[in-house]
Amino acid sequence: MVLVKKYHLPPTALMPNSPNPLLYYPGYFAEQKGLPKTLHQIFDDNGWETQWIYRYGPTQRSHYHATVHECMVVLSGTATIRFGVADLSENMVENTWGTAREAGGIEIKARAGDVFVLPAGTAHKTFDTKPARSFTLLTPGDGHLIPGGDVGAVLEETEQRLEGFTMMGAYPAERRDWNTQRGGEDFGAYQRVWSVPKPALDPVLGHSQEGLFGQWSDYGLSAKL
Template sequence: MQVTQYRLPPTALMPNSPYPLLHYRGLEIEPKASKFYDLFSQNGWRVQWIYRYGETQRSHYHSSAHECMVVLSGTATIRFGVGDTSLDMDDNTYGPAREQGGVEIEARPGDVFLLPAGTAHKTYNTSPRADFTLLSPGDGHGIDAQDPRAALDQVPLSGFTMLGAYPEGSSSWDSLKGGEKNFDEFRSVWTVPKPERDPVLDTSPQGLMGLWPDVDIDLQTAEAPQRLRSRL
């Protein structure tokens, strides 16, 4: 298995994180919901949803929780690290209406992404093409079923689908489109507590335990985004 890390500095709209985005490829696990439910659960992460993604979406981030996503079916491009600068979906997806920088990753079944709180992300160019919808029972903040594991395996997968999980005990995830917070407020996103275990690799230093070193954020001093970029 290969773990690739991407460092994404803050932008004018998006806080991103001092911790790197992690991309896990080559897991010898069938891309089946119950398989990842078992893996994430034993490592202290709670599965909360399966979404099917449409052709595109607005770039967004979660300010209160770290997020782990695994691709179950289909393929797509995921853009990380930058915000959209227009409400025109074609222009901010395929045109120039987005911030400079970021990284784009071609996602396929079995890929796992670990997003530190604040990481901007946007899924587009999905295949097979389908409408965006929540497939798992519940409201996206938990699996509303007596047997969540069994319920996940009963979800019919079509189009590009991902399963999402969050650390046990973390705050409920939110969804922000960028620009709501000023730079001073970015620091509250950067101090979301580090998880106790990696969702895939538990306490191995090959995962977040080694790749997310403890970061001392100076909460008394605001730095301009370009100054922080030079330190990451």
């Protein structure tokens, strides 16, 4: 049986979060050779599209995506991911390790093989990465699409450069126009964020009731942004 952890994150003054829960599958994929290419095939089979592999730096700004659901899989390293709250300062030390952030939220220690499925609007921030490296997009493109006809071959090449804390991101197929918000941009319009259509299948669990197929409601299924 798959271990699925669910976190219901309420909206805040700056972050919409979602009526549907953040889903976390700890250690679902063991760190292994060929994982990026394997993941890409699984995503594709479930109607999701691989769009990036990033190596993360020591910290980043808290943010959310208002127009798309997201799946992140940890490929290497460890880090802390904070979900559900906004940064309240531009000072990266204060908003990461200090008190310059909204109250609430959760923090998860992420490790290789972990899977996160984020409903649209979910605030997230990755920090305390180990081994420490600089923030780098490892795949070609702009982070919204991996260009070229043979994405699997690109991912095989990218795997050779997986050092530090790296994650692979996927989104429902053909959803490449997603945005990145830092908080407050959609205040008064959270309903629109919550109405992003539910994907037909979970990115890794497919039709399983343990994944979003069974854990998320059909809330806003027919709504359009």
